[in-house]
Amino acid sequence: MNSPNAPMVRIRGLRKVAGQAVLLDGIDLDVARGEVLCVIGPSGSGKSTLLRCLHQLETFQRGVIEIDGELMGRRLSEGRLHELPEREIRRQRAQVAMVFQSFNLFPHMTAQQNVAFAPTQLGKDSQAAIAALARELLARVGLAGREDAYPAELSGGQQQRVAIARALAMQPKVMLFDEPTSALDPELVGEVLEVMRELARNGLTMIVVTHEIEFALSVAHRVAFLEGGRILEHGAAGEVLTRSAHVRTQAFLRRFNTGVGSQGTAKPSRL
Amino acid sequence: MTTQMQTIAAQDLNECRNMPVTPRRHPGRAVAGAVVLIFLGWLALGAVRNPAFGWLTVIHYLFNRDILRGLGLTLWLTAVVAVLGFALGTPLALMRLSANPVLRTTSAAYVWLFRSVPLLVQLLFWYNIGYLVPVITVRIPFGPTLLALPSRDLISAQLAAIIGLTVHEAAYAAEIVRGGLLSVDPGLMEAARSFGLSPRSIFRHVILPQALPTVLPAAGNLIVGTLKGTSIVSIIAVSDLLYSAQLIYNQNYQIVPLLMVATLWYIAATTCLGVLQRFIERRYAPGTLAQAGGRKGRGPLGADV
Numbered sequence: 001m002n003s004p005n006a007p008m009v010r011i012r013g014l015r016k017v018a019g020q021a022v023l024l025d026g027i028d029l030d031v032a033r034g035e036v037l038c039v040i041g042p043s044g045s046g047k048s049t050l051l052r053c054l055h056q057l058e059t060f061q062r063g064v065i066e067i068d069g070e071l072m073g074r075r076l077s078e079g080r081l082h083e084l085p086e087r088e089i090r091r092q093r094a095q096v097a098m099v100f101q102s103f104n105l106f107p108h109m110t111a112q113q114n115v116a117f118a119p120t121q122l123g124k125d126s127q128a129a130i131a132a133l134a135r136e137l138l139a140r141v142g143l144a145g146r147e148d149a150y151p152a153e154l155s156g157g158q159q160q161r162v163a164i165a166r167a168l169a170m171q172p173k174v175m176l177f178d179e180p181t182s183a184l185d186p187e188l189v190g191e192v193l194e195v196m197r198e199l200a201r202n203g204l205t206m207i208v209v210t211h212e213i214e215f216a217l218s219v220a221h222r223v224a225f226l227e228g229g230r231i232l233e234h235g236a237a238g239e240v241l242t243r244s245a246h247v248r249t250q251a252f253l254r255r256f257n258t259g260v261g262s263q264g265t266a267k268p269s270r271l
Numbered sequence: 272m273t274t275q276m277q278t279i280a281a282q283d284l285n286e287c288r289n290m291p292v293t294p295r296r297h298p299g300r301a302v303a304g305a306v307v308l309i310f311l312g313w314l315a316l317g318a319v320r321n322p323a324f325g326w327l328t329v330i331h332y333l334f335n336r337d338i339l340r341g342l343g344l345t346l347w348l349t350a351v352v353a354v355l356g357f358a359l360g361t362p363l364a365l366m367r368l369s370a371n372p373v374l375r376t377t378s379a380a381y382v383w384l385f386r387s388v389p390l391l392v393q394l395l396f397w398y399n400i401g402y403l404v405p406v407i408t409v410r411i412p413f414g415p416t417l418l419a420l421p422s423r424d425l426i427s428a429q430l431a432a433i434i435g436l437t438v439h440e441a442a443y444a445a446e447i448v449r450g451g452l453l454s455v456d457p458g459l460m461e462a463a464r465s466f467g468l469s470p471r472s473i474f475r476h477v478i479l480p481q482a483l484p485t486v487l488p489a490a491g492n493l494i495v496g497t498l499k500g501t502s503i504v505s506i507i508a509v510s511d512l513l514y515s516a517q518l519i520y521n522q523n524y525q526i527v528p529l530l531m532v533a534t535l536w537y538i539a540a541t542t543c544l545g546v547l548q549r550f551i552e553r554r555y556a557p558g559t560l561a562q563a564g565g566r567k568g569r570g571p572l573g574a575d576v
Contacts, residue, residue: 055465094467104462108480118466121476170466 006069008033008205009054009174013063016053016229023049024060025229031174034203038216038237041226042252047209050226051176054207055096056089067096068173094122097167101179103159105151111138111162112147115169130169137165141195157188161195168199175199177208193219213256217241225249325528332519332532341515342536348511349498349540352436356497357490359437360444367449378445385442391503393439397431398507432504440497447489451482483555491548495541502537512536 009031016024024046031037039047052058054065056073064081065072073089074081084092105114115134119125125133138147141161151159160180167175177196181189193215200206200219210216216223217237224234225246233246244250279287318324332338366378385393396403401421409418426434455478463473505514513533520529 057461057465090467090469092467093465096465098462098465100458100462102458104456104458106459106462106477117476118463118468121468121472122466 007031008068010066014060015062016060022229027231033205035221036200036206036219038220038223039209039226045226046229047226048178051178051209055098055176056093094170095173097170097172098176099163099167099180101182103163105159105163107151110148110150114162115166119169137168141165155188156184157191160192164195174205179209181212323527325525328525328528329531332529337515338532341510341512345501345512348501351433352440352497353494355437356440356444359441361448363445364448368452382442382445385438390439394435394507397435400426428507428509431507432509443493447486451486454485455481487552495544498540499537
């Protein structure tokens with residue numbers, strides 16, 4: 001592990017192309033330990049791709065990603081970067097956890113089994129310890145008593161909270177959220193954001209791709225605005241979201257401030 | 272029929288609150304049911320009365336030793352071919368979905384070839400392999416020959432039947448398994464991958480349980496088809512159920528009764544397979560149509576039944 005002051009995540013010159021399209025065009029970004037970074041931007045700007053590269057679910061052509069002092073997916077030797085073998089990449093993936101927009105819970109497993117599944121497969125601890133951890137995490141996201149429910153028996157908000165517990169069970173160094181509330185009915189958004197707020201308070205390092213501007217304002221330490229695969233602007237949440245100097249950011253944010261600005265709070269005001 | 276609009280005065284409408292509702296009548300259903308029942312009865316009567324069916328002969332041969340031996344061989348062939356077919360078909364399906372273009376193309380070519388050649392033609396090919404490859408040798412490359420046997424001795428009629436049926440079955444099994452794998456939500460694979468799980472673990476615990484509900488009905492269908500399809504091996508004189516019946520009627524000329532004997536056993540066997548399939552589907556694919564079919568109410572197409 002690196003020194004406690006070094007950033008948890010460092011990204012330099014991250015570039016990804018797919019065919020003719022440039023998805024990420026030289027991203028430089030640091031995330032400190034315990035920091036919450038919100039990534040905003042129009043759809044197709046590369047937000048999800050950035051998360052997926054961080055998690056090595058997708059490959060990238062240029063640049064480096066370092067998490068907790070360890071180079072992701074690459075090994076540096078004699079002035080060249082070499083792709084790591086699959087087994088190493090799997091080990092690195094397990095240090096990062098992702099919460100998906102569409103939950104992606106395993107439908108044939110109960111909430112408890114969903115949370116316990118990966119740690120059990122990876123042999124992280126004894127069966128009993130993992131089961132106890134799973135129960136504890138489900139209680140932490142407000143789902144005590146629903147351990148034996150299957151995903152189909154849970155509401156969207158509950159499913160996403162199981163997914164968060166499932167990600168926490170990996171005891172990740174960084175947690176990635178890919179539009180975690182975009183697939184939810186408006187009245188269910190609040191309960192998920194509340195859980196995320198709690199995680200932030202507990203000092204978890206989080207990178208959150210979101211359209212919830214109020215959440216970003218109240219929880220994020222910093223906000224990065226992405227467009228066309230580049231970071232157009234990034235800085236303190238209040239700066240970027242309320243006093244942005246950038247024309248593109250202003251245009252993007254204006255859409256949220258006209259009537260749907262309070263989208264995602266516990267009591268939606270647009271009704 | 273003319274449509275007429277009914278208007279009800281306000282106070283009458285209030286009285287309608289708790290009125291009982293007389294269900295609509297379906298006279299057409301009763302008529303259609305009666306017509307079909309009469310037709311079926313006529314068919315059954317004809318079958319019983321027609322002496323050509325020779326029901327007494329049927330009963331006499333139903334449990335004949337050679338017939339039962341033939342039935343045993345048919346069941347054994349079906350089991351072997353089903354197991355080997357899926358054992359070969361599953362890797363073919365995985366190859367087809369692989370990132371490696373050589374594996375992908377090889378698998379596609381296999382399925383294309385063995386689905387294109389009629390089973391009967393394949394069986395004749397395997398049976399006559401001796402003309403194509405007269406001697407089968409086992410040798411160390413560029414080294415001494417360890418074993419050399421004439422193909423005719425090595426490939427018996429029964430082995431030719433197993434090989435021919437299996438390579439044919441594998442082509443269809445590969446497509447069934449591929450369909451099942453494609454039906455799995457890619458998001459689930461992604462989630463499993465994101466935990467750093469090994470491909471083997473992901474396949475075993477995430478993909479397989481998700482693919483089974485799609486694979487099982489089609490696989491059951493294929494195996495029922497295989498059971499009946501094995502009757503084709505009678506052409507290369509493998510003494511399966513049909514061939515055993517043929518051997519008997521070639522001697523006593525009771526063609527129809529012995530075909531009935533074979534038919535009854537085929538029906539009995541496929542019925543057992545059907546029951547087995549339902550059981551397995553309930554066990555491994557809960558919450559799918561296998562259970563919805565048993566519920567009362569509307570049929571799968573939303574029609575009342």
